[in-house]
Amino acid sequence: MKIAKVYVTLRESVVDPEGTAAKEALHKMGYNEVQNARFGRLIELELDGSAEDVEARVDAMCKDLLINRVIEDYRFDIEEA
Amino acid sequence: MKVAILNFPGTSCETEVERLFQTIVKAEPTIIWHADATSLEAYDAVVIPNGAVYGNYLRPGALAKSSPATKALQTFAQAGKPVVGLGNGFQVLVEIGLLPGAFLQNPSLTFQSGKAALRVNRKTKFTSQYREEVITLPYAQQFATYYNDTPIAKEQIVMTFENNMFNSTQSIAALTNEGGNVCGIIALPERATEAVIGGTDGLPFFESILNNWSEQ
Numbered sequence: 001m002k003i004a005k006v007y008v009t010l011r012e013s014v015v016d017p018e019g020t021a022a023k024e025a026l027h028k029m030g031y032n033e034v035q036n037a038r039f040g041r042l043i044e045l046e047l048d049g050s051a052e053d054v055e056a057r058v059d060a061m062c063k064d065l066l067i068n069r070v071i072e073d074y075r076f077d078i079e080e081a
Numbered sequence: 082m083k084v085a086i087l088n089f090p091g092t093s094c095e096t097e098v099e100r101l102f103q104t105i106v107k108a109e110p111t112i113i114w115h116a117d118a119t120s121l122e123a124y125d126a127v128v129i130p131n132g133a134v135y136g137n138y139l140r141p142g143a144l145a146k147s148s149p150a151t152k153a154l155q156t157f158a159q160a161g162k163p164v165v166g167l168g169n170g171f172q173v174l175v176e177i178g179l180l181p182g183a184f185l186q187n188p189s190l191t192f193q194s195g196k197a198a199l200r201v202n203r204k205t206k207f208t209s210q211y212r213e214e215v216i217t218l219p220y221a222q223q224f225a226t227y228y229n230d231t232p233i234a235k236e237q238i239v240m241t242f243e244n245n246m247f248n249s250t251q252s253i254a255a256l257t258n259e260g261g262n263v264c265g266i267i268a269l270p271e272r273a274t275e276a277v278i279g280g281t282d283g284l285p286f287f288e289s290i291l292n293n294w295s296e297q
Contacts, residue, residue, distance in 0.1 A: 014185065017188050017189075017190055064146070068183045070182055070229060
């Protein structure tokens with residue numbers, strides 16, 4: 001078994017109101033060193049290991065469904081489970 | 082005109098769309114379950130109603146890509162026939178690639194509903210029956226912010242928010258594809274088709290569709 005961990009972030013050009021709200025809250029709590037906060041998501045895919053071209057398959061899954069590249073960037077790691 | 086009203090899991094506003102086509106603009110609407118929509122050839126127009134499709138999981142509208150209706154919709158749209166996405170239906174059209182761009186959560190991070198002033202581009206096939214330049218339509222959305230990093234051509238912009246309340250790219254509230262036959266609108270014209278429910282500014286939108294396509 002393999003686990004693909006797909007990290008999804010909003011592209012730099014996209015305003016992230018959640019990140020802005022979190023940054024402001026951190027400042028109010030005294031964490032003034034925070035320059036910027038960006039939210040994203042982690043998608044974990046458990047793979048049965050049958051596919052040989054795992055990386056290409058995961059990349060295709062990202063492009064076909066998991067990511068909207070107009071607003072999101074992504075990268076992924078594949079780990080042995 | 083035979084109108085297919087396409088239901089996905091989570092679609093919730095199909096009944097008002099059916100009613101308006103049946104009793105107000107006088108067409109022949111049929112509500113169809115997405116899994117049965119492997120072909121839409123028998124219809125003259127397709128409407129994707131409002132409602133949080135697939136629970137807005139992943140991204141609003143995104144999981145509709147896995148439906149057999151998506152391929153049928155793409156074929157239907159390529160033939161130049163009219164496809165309309167109302168509210169969340171607009172998000173579906175963006176996610177399945179029939180319209181450009183993407184949707185983001187409202188800047189307020191909350192669901193917002195009310196009425197918005199919209200400026201109408203009366204030169205599109207979805208707005209030709211409008212007589213006024215500024216209209217009022219209801220909205221009810223948590224993901225109303227339209228985003229695109231490449232500018233949309235003026236002729237494709239159908240309606241814009243007067244105050245750009247959701248900080249959308251080019252203030253977009255409704256747009257078409259390059260062919261001008263696929264239209265998404267984030268406001269809800271189907272909720273403004275009878276005076277008794279508080280307005281009729283949505284009616285010319287549907288009348289335009291009938292007027293521009295029913296003779297074909």
